[in-house]
Amino acid sequence: MVLPAVERRRRSARLREGETGAETAVGLALERARAARDAGAFLHLDEAGARDRARALDRAPEGRADRPLFGLPVAVKDNIAVRGLPSTSGSALLADYRAPFDATVVSRLRRAGAVILGTTNLDEFGMGSSTTRGFRGASRNPAAPHRIAGGSSGGSAAAVASGAAFAALGTDTGGSVRQPAAHCGLYGIRPTWGRVSRFGMTAYASSLDQVGVLASDPVEVGRVLGTIAGADPRDATSARRPVPDFASAASRPRTPRRLTVCADADLAPLDPASRGAFQRAVRRFQAAGTRVRRAPLPDADSAVAAYYLIACAEASSNLSRFDGLRYGRREAGDGTLAGAYRVSRSRGFGAEVRRRILLGAALLSRGYKDAVYGAATVARRRTREALLRLLAGSDALLLPVTLSPPRRLDRPDPASAEYRADRFNILAALGSLPALAIPAGERDGLPFGVQLMGPPWEEGALLSVAASVA
């Protein structure tokens, strides 16, 4: 059940201002977390651990100044390692696996005083946009329990929207933070690739994966992002760049001077209600004085193809480590080595994961690699160049996130429709650019969101723009 955004923001603000302590905040969150777990948001809820941690924080309130996220109840997507907790990535193959170490983002959250509540539901290994493809079933949308929460970070979105967490970590490979944020009426950021360490995140498609943040207001997003961002000696691809004060950027609203609406001509792929909601969001910026120009999406169809080809190719390799030999579910098969591999992997992985691994392995094979994978790499570079050109003429790009309202749980889409629905979300991933989904009212009584995309490393600017229409 959704907790109204006003109430969620009030709870956040009171903790931030020091009016409530850690135990109170965590208690409020846990009150809602059990119901959220039953609605599929959590895969594992660490109630005792969270309460202990909150009590310990309150006993040493003098440390509050050094702990920017003092007492903040946070949920973590289950493909991010939390030491000692189950870490399944939504896969039956990892049903019994527990992480023996903290992901860098998790240890940074802890150091900042955040309280980890538990791990949240997802599509298996992040492959999907509905959070129905995990081995433990679907996560319901708190605003409409018979509908999906979006995905693949649907459990994280549902946890925040239902008030069971004040903020959550998700991962975004091609929209997996922004799309559930939009479906659940939240702010959700995908940072520039390299801004946040991936150490401890189970890799799906490494060159596209980024850890992101979901929360109920831009300031909370900025605070959490500021905590987890920055160079990590354990991730060779994390950027050695200073981390700006994202929280204060988020509390300085700035109306953009120029925005580029980047969409197919007349927003054709969107259903009428979503089109109307998107146009209302555009008009809102115009009313505030923003000059809005329109530009076509850079070759969206080939970008979607390139995205899936690269994602599947990398996934086929990243998921090779799950062979059932050293950890995870192991099946003997026919007793041969090949048999053990085959049975462990075909029983352990779900259908969509198997499909993507097979596709990816085929793409990298002799005879296809240069033609297909090579072409995808070229298309990727072109997409980035096109996006950077568009960004040169404006403060940010404004795009839809979803084509239609969250679908009903009992009416699954074919995978191909899901791929097509990603057309706006894969662009930031292919371009290694930051993008932020922001709530933009409702359509058909359901949450609706749009996204802002900015130049590399300009997450702060996106948060300032978001604050101007918050």
Add this chain to the structure above:
Amino acid sequence: MTTDPFETVIGLEVHVQLDTRTKLFCPCRNTFGEPPNTQICPVCYGLPGALPVPNRRAVELAVVAALALDCRVEPESVFERKNYFYPDLPKGYQITQYERPLARSGGVRIQVGDGPSRTIRIHRIQLEEDAGKLVHDGYRGSEEGSGVDFNRAGVPLIEIVSEPDLRSAAEAGAYGRTLRQRIVHAGVSDADMEKGNLRMDGNISVRRRGEAALGAKVELKNLNSFRYLERALTYEEARQRELLRVGGVVVQETRLFDESQGRSFAMRSKEEAADYRYFPDPDLPPLRLPPELVESARAGLPEVPADRAARFVRDFALADDAARRIATRRELADYFEAVVAGAADSGASAREVAPVAASFLTTDAVAREKQDGGFRAPPRSLGELMARLADGRLPRNAARDLFDALADRGRRAPPLDALIAELGFGDLAGAGRLQRAAAEVIAAHPAEAEAYRAGRTKVIGFLMGRLLRELRGKADARAARSALERALDAD
């Protein structure tokens, strides 16, 4: 003389483990012989979420190896994933280099017996991680199946790929040995073949002489000693030649040589050859090697032994064989140079002390070096000691005793003079007693001295007798003789 109608073409792939403290992509120790699976972490064990971070030292050593083999180091190279399933490969892929290796286009000169020396070109050198090791016995539960020890997984390797320039098993052996020597000498690896620090695969084909195209090649895996390499290649060469001679066809395949049976067996054919689905590793940015890094590695590169020996002959007046004997052992050569420098610092002439020091280090100091596993006597003090030995101020026996004392105390040894006093060699060493005694003997026997100078050098025997009696046997004959000669010549 009939000309051989066939020509053998061989190329080698040599894997060398780099002598780093830690593994290539994680902080685990790079060690040998530890209990299984004690040197592992989430990265080299392939846990979800773990990421590789390149070890700078491994990269530096790979660059040193590349320079030592006259390769061109690429300013930018790329780590790629080689994908295949095997229990010793924790991630399901090996991080290696493929399209853009660390270095290319090198070469070494080899010589077989007294034959002419030839250059064998090196095609490329790539930096990569080692795999774990299957263990079949010696642990609990080993009756039920094999285990895997991941201590070796992630240990840094370079793979050195030669051009197909080798023409015989003997050349392949010579090439392998030369490579090993260079690698060890450059300080890049112990290249201990017993420990698997250096492992080789060979590609061999036979073609009709004069043909430009290569014949179907056979890959021989795991040739892990030079003798074994030569035997396997010799066998395979004969097998292919015989096939061709009777009009047969060589099948392109991978074979394994069984030494006990003295023959090779097919492992897999070309059709079954794995497709490794290489692609750039998205977890690792391209490896950029700024020219400064390459140049500083080049500056730190040890001299090639032959050059160093020539310099020893030129600058230190060593005999050819002594120079070679010292220069081929890098640690000894470094120590020798430090000793000579110490002597020079104490005012002695390097050209006079060096031959004495060379002889002392290769004879008297050998046992001590073995015992200590290296040289512990401070080179400065030993230099002074050698200077005194060279000019006859100390007899050889005393020098040996003093050397032992220096080696015993190592860095804590007192200055040489103090040590001499302490050990009671003072009356020998003090203020050139030997020279004084020699001068006295000459002054006491002017007629004999005159006769010597006139060319009747035999009289030196008489003078020696006097001198030794004067010294009551506390100087050795050689030192006494040279002191005497010097004194006679100086007058």
